Amino acid sequence: MAATTDMEAHRSAGAPISLLPLRRNGASATMRPFSHLDRLESESMHIIREVAAEFRNPVMLYSIGKDSAVMLHLAMKAFAPGVPPFPLLHVDTTWKFRAMIEFRDRIAREMGLELIVHTNQDGVAQGVNPFSHGSKVHTDIMKTEALKQALNAGGYDAAFGGARRDEEKSRAKERVFSFRSKSHRWDPKAQRPELWSLYNTRVAPGESVRVFPLSNWTELDIWQYIHREGIELVPLYFAAPRPIVEYNGMWIMVDDDRMPEQHRQNPVDRMVRFRTLGCYPLTGAVESQATSVPDIILELLASRASERQGRAIDKDQIGSMEKKKQEGYF
Amino acid sequence: MATDPADAPQIDIDAFLAQQDAKDQLRFITCGSVDDGKSTLLGRLLYDSKTVFEDQLGAAEVESKKYGTQGAEVDLALLVDGLQAEREQGITIDVAYRYFETDKRKFIAADTPGHEQYTRNMATGASTADLAIILIDARKGVLTQTRRHSFIVSLLGIKNVILAVNKMDLMDWDGATFEAIVEEYSAFVSDLEIEHVHAIPLSALTGANVFSGSAEMPWYQGPTLMRLLETIQITRDTTGLPFRMPVQWVNRPNSDFRGFSGTIASGDVSVGDPVAASLTGRSSRVSRIVGPSGDLDRAMAPQSVTVCLEDEIDISRGDMLAHPGTPPAVADQFAAHIVWMDSEKMLPERAYLVRFATAAATAQITDLVHKIDVNTLEKQATKTLELNEVGYCKLALDRAVPFDAYESVRQTGSFVLIDRFTNTTVGAGTIDFPLRRASNIEWHQMKVDKTARAAANGQTPRILWFTGFSGSGKSTVADRLEQKLHAIGRRTYLLDGDNVRHGLNKDLGFTDHDRVENIRRVAEVAKLMADAGLIVLTSFISPFRAERQMARDLLDEGEFVEVFVDTPLEVCEARDPKGLYKKARAGQLKNFTGIDSDYEPPEAAEITLKSAEQDPDTLADQIIAWLRDQKAI
Ligand SMILES: Nc1nc2c(ncn2[C@@H]2O[C@H](COP(=O)(O)OP(=O)(O)O)[C@@H](O)[C@H]2O)c(=O)[nH]1
Numbered sequence: 001m002a003a004t005t006d007m008e009a010h011r012s013a014g015a016p017i018s019l020l021p022l023r024r025n026g027a028s029a030t031m032r033p034f035s036h037l038d039r040l041e042s043e044s045m046h047i048i049r050e051v052a053a054e055f056r057n058p059v060m061l062y063s064i065g066k067d068s069a070v071m072l073h074l075a076m077k078a079f080a081p082g083v084p085p086f087p088l089l090h091v092d093t094t095w096k097f098r099a100m101i102e103f104r105d106r107i108a109r110e111m112g113l114e115l116i117v118h119t120n121q122d123g124v125a126q127g128v129n130p131f132s133h134g135s136k137v138h139t140d141i142m143k144t145e146a147l148k149q150a151l152n153a154g155g156y157d158a159a160f161g162g163a164r165r166d167e168e169k170s171r172a173k174e175r176v177f178s179f180r181s182k183s184h185r186w187d188p189k190a191q192r193p194e195l196w197s198l199y200n201t202r203v204a205p206g207e208s209v210r211v212f213p214l215s216n217w218t219e220l221d222i223w224q225y226i227h228r229e230g231i232e233l234v235p236l237y238f239a240a241p242r243p244i245v246e247y248n249g250m251w252i253m254v255d256d257d258r259m260p261e262q263h264r265q266n267p268v269d270r271m272v273r274f275r276t277l278g279c280y281p282l283t284g285a286v287e288s289q290a291t292s293v294p295d296i297i298l299e300l301l302a303s304r305a306s307e308r309q310g311r312a313i314d315k316d317q318i319g320s321m322e323k324k325k326q327e328g329y330f
Numbered sequence: 331m332a333t334d335p336a337d338a339p340q341i342d343i344d345a346f347l348a349q350q351d352a353k354d355q356l357r358f359i360t361c362g363s364v365d366d367g368k369s370t371l372l373g374r375l376l377y378d379s380k381t382v383f384e385d386q387l388g389a390a391e392v393e394s395k396k397y398g399t400q401g402a403e404v405d406l407a408l409l410v411d412g413l414q415a416e417r418e419q420g421i422t423i424d425v426a427y428r429y430f431e432t433d434k435r436k437f438i439a440a441d442t443p444g445h446e447q448y449t450r451n452m453a454t455g456a457s458t459a460d461l462a463i464i465l466i467d468a469r470k471g472v473l474t475q476t477r478r479h480s481f482i483v484s485l486l487g488i489k490n491v492i493l494a495v496n497k498m499d500l501m502d503w504d505g506a507t508f509e510a511i512v513e514e515y516s517a518f519v520s521d522l523e524i525e526h527v528h529a530i531p532l533s534a535l536t537g538a539n540v541f542s543g544s545a546e547m548p549w550y551q552g553p554t555l556m557r558l559l560e561t562i563q564i565t566r567d568t569t570g571l572p573f574r575m576p577v578q579w580v581n582r583p584n585s586d587f588r589g590f591s592g593t594i595a596s597g598d599v600s601v602g603d604p605v606a607a608s609l610t611g612r613s614s615r616v617s618r619i620v621g622p623s624g625d626l627d628r629a630m631a632p633q634s635v636t637v638c639l640e641d642e643i644d645i646s647r648g649d650m651l652a653h654p655g656t657p658p659a660v661a662d663q664f665a666a667h668i669v670w671m672d673s674e675k676m677l678p679e680r681a682y683l684v685r686f687a688t689a690a691a692t693a694q695i696t697d698l699v700h701k702i703d704v705n706t707l708e709k710q711a712t713k714t715l716e717l718n719e720v721g722y723c724k725l726a727l728d729r730a731v732p733f734d735a736y737e738s739v740r741q742t743g744s745f746v747l748i749d750r751f752t753n754t755t756v757g758a759g760t761i762d763f764p765l766r767r768a769s770n771i772e773w774h775q776m777k778v779d780k781t782a783r784a785a786a787n788g789q790t791p792r793i794l795w796f797t798g799f800s801g802s803g804k805s806t807v808a809d810r811l812e813q814k815l816h817a818i819g820r821r822t823y824l825l826d827g828d829n830v831r832h833g834l835n836k837d838l839g840f841t842d843h844d845r846v847e848n849i850r851r852v853a854e855v856a857k858l859m860a861d862a863g864l865i866v867l868t869s870f871i872s873p874f875r876a877e878r879q880m881a882r883d884l885l886d887e888g889e890f891v892e893v894f895v896d897t898p899l900e901v902c903e904a905r906d907p908k909g910l911y912k913k914a915r916a917g918q919l920k921n922f923t924g925i926d927s928d929y930e931p932p933e934a935a936e937i938t939l940k941s942a943e944q945d946p947d948t949l950a951d952q953i954i955a956w957l958r959d960q961k962a963i
Binding site: 034035036037038039040041042043045046049050052053077078079080081082083165166172173188191192193194195196197198200202203204215216218220221224227228229294295297298301 | 343344346347350351352353354355424425426427428429431436438441450451453454457458578579581582583584587591592593620622623630632633634636647671683685686687688740741744745746748753754755758
């Protein structure tokens with residue numbers, strides 16, 4: 001994949017390795033009863049292979065979060081003992097937690113996958129940032145716009161995303177293969193009927209699809225699967241003492257000194273974790289003692305606030321996610 | 331912002347995870363007519379199973395004030411009504427999927443709209459469902475839509491139906507009303523392929539018989555809806571069926587490994603089993619099975635696996651692995667039910683793309699046997715299928731593909747039809763049985779082939795496909811061009827309306843249907859002529875993109891040259907060489923392109939001619955220059 005001027009391509013050296021412990025005949029895994037997780041796993045692998053088989057130039061959007069981690073794990077399984085025949089793409093707003101970036105680079109290297117990182121250089125040049133421009137402008141320019149740039153530059157006809165239908169009401173009607181016009185718009189009325197596991201993969205030049213292999217997973221499924229499979233996550237998901245300040249009604253971790261001076265005064269060390277990972281100034285921490293995946297599952301069962309509440313993007317108005325999607329937000 | 335661990339219920343996490351791991355999954359659809367209470371019922375299931383989070387409930391409260399129908403109460407329907415547009419219109423317009431779980435099972439519910447026009451959405455939701463909940467408003471009883479929904483459910487192979495008789499609160503919880511509805515429904519459903527019907531009287535609004543029983547209806551002794559959903563046994567036992575694995579992907583990461591990846595559609599397979607590739611009949615034995623978590627001795631539906639064979643046999647995507655003794659049908663014709671899903675009606679002569687489990691082909695509907703009135707189940711003769719209509723058809727493919735009857739294996743007996751021009755999914759089908767061709771047409775490998783003939787003619791075959799309005803100048807330019815080509819020693823043939831409509835196509839008129847067939851025959855003849863090594867000029871209005879695309883697809887890459895004679899309609903009408911526009915305007919000629927029939931201009935014609943601005947001679951030279959440039963002459 002040719003790297004364009006504002007993309008850096010990290011391709012790891014050496015031969016690809018498979019993460020799956022593949023046993024030879026005779027030493028087979030004992031057969032569990034086929035559970036709901038197995039059914040979801042199988043369905044997702046099927047979807048991922050369909051894309052590889054039918055599209056000219058697919059890419060996997062990798063956001064470094066837990067859903068991306070599960071999606072990548074499933075992609076590795078789908079092509080084992082080989083590696084997925086498509087690169088990973090990360091849209092870097094330059095405001096992600098430092099721990100995310102380290103994790104991203106290491107995972108891509110260890111899995112032997114090509115990683116493309118794209119940043120909206122126009123936005124950087126204009127000095128767009130979440131503090132002076134606010135969450136909406138920052139997200140529009142550094143995320144939504146940047147994603148379109150990256151997809152256009154790569155000429156991708158299919159892009160995997162880790163979204164789930166249970167995340168938000170407007171996602172409940174999303175197709176697994178979600179058709180996008182040349183301008184990346186999503187038209188809820190122009191989606192193709194999707195029957196059985198027969199996906200319509202036809203696109204005209206310039207058009208594309210977003211593919212959501214985790215469509216049928218719930219948040220609890222994701223955590224149970226992470227537990228069952230021992231999938232590694234960015235440590236920020238687990239509770240630890242972290243330097244916290246209150247900003248915009250959220251607890252924000254002071255990740256670097258780009259945070260305006262007046263806001264990062266007197267951070268307090270608190271035992272916190274993050275339920276979702278994004279740009280650090282826009283991602284609220286929650287107080288938690290959960291230091292392991294079972295702890296998190298317990299916490300999830302006890303908690304009654306849905307997932308995106310920790311993210312500043314969704315709250316503004318009713319139906320806001322739907323509007324964002326029509327504009328091309330993932 | 332914080333969760334106080336002291337609030338957390340005391341849960342034994344290991345026991346919990348073990349229980350979770352053992353849970354299975356039930357996928358169901360809810361169907362009913364508008365206002366039967368589907369959204370309320372689903373909202374109730376989510377709410378009572380505690381799948382609704384506080385902030386979502388908070389948002390629903392806000393919205394209830396804005397759009398709700400329940401006064402001060404929270405309208406549970408707003409928990410599931412997804413998109414803003416439909417929220418404002420108050421109707422559900424698409425299929426939405428909902429997720430909830432109880433201690434026993436995980437559920438995926440397809441929320442299917444009840445609006446009369448949306449049969450296609452119902453079919454979509456039903457295609458992946460194990461069970462259907464059909465709602466009835468107790469005040470209204472069995473409606474036309476109830477029959478329609480039950481028929482679609484049956485057509486898509488769902489054997490278990492829960493008949494939810496809702497709004498019992500509005501009928502004073504009357505047992506006789508319930509009995510009468512059940513009786514009427516049972517009589518109707520006996521004509522269908524539905525095996526089990528479980529009827530439950532309930533109220534989505536009050537929650538009676540949804541999660542907990544109902545003191546108001548002591549006459550009902552059966553299970554609550556939730557109890558039934560949790561315990562119902564769905565015979566998803568595919569292990570008794572023959573092994574089928576449609577090949578999705580050939581996995582060849584290095585020279586040491588070659589495996590065939592796919593999702594097992596039915597049956598099971600073990601290391602050492604004999605298997606055959608359906609398309610070639612070549613067989614081998616399974617040497618290794620790579621499962622999702624490492625190697626397996628045995629794998630079964632619906633696992634996604636990669637199968638390695640002892641021998642190198644030629645297998646690619648679209649083929650199907652099966653036991654040699656129980657192969658699927660391999661045929662290029664079959665009979666099937668089709669649900670039409672597009673606002674543009676079916677044109678039986680048009681070639682559509684057909685997608686099977688992993689195979690794809692081009693299909694033509696050779697025989698539209700009948701359509702089925704989904705309300706009465708009556709069979710009616712028809713020439714086409716409109717949106718939401720169901721028909722029984724015979725289809726012919728351009729190649730043989732492996733498949734099963736839908737009744738035996740859903741995954742390998744289903745297909746979708748795709749319009750090759752717009753790329754939209756226009757229909758969905760369930761296969762009934764394979765058909766044999768009346769006579770076996772074998773494609774003989776001829777010694778004298780196209781290349782040999784073209785070489786003998788000293789030229790490269792081309793189809794110069796002229797398209798444009800009547801009077802645009804197609805025939806004039808084509809005629810000039812043929813003279814010029816002839817003069818330089820090229821072998822040509824000009825096909826136009828006069829020599830085709832009076833002979834080969836004299837049985838055809840000018841309806842959309844006949845126009846499509848007219849062009850199909852012309853394209854086939856042009857193809858034979860190209861095969862004979864000729865440069866062919868065709869001069870037909872050919873108003874539809876799809877037909878021109880069909881002609882293009884019939885031919886080899888680069889052979890088809892679309893020549894758009896781009897003359898404005900006003901100019902053509904002013905010229906009116908045969909007085910046809912005048913007649914059409916006077917209403918004496920029906921279906922005249924540009925007047926009362928559409929012309930779809932090419933989007934990327936190889937050559938565009940402006941005949942309003944230049945004389946025919948110059949335009950013919952423009953084409954000659956293009957052909958030279960392409961080294962075609
Ligand atoms: N009295 C009563 N009203 C109900 C019941 N279920 C639904 N409704 C009402 O019927 C109307 C339509 O319900 P809704 O769930 O939106 O119907 P849908 O179009 O099938 O999704 C709403 O005003 C509901 O409050 C019920 O069991 N009893």
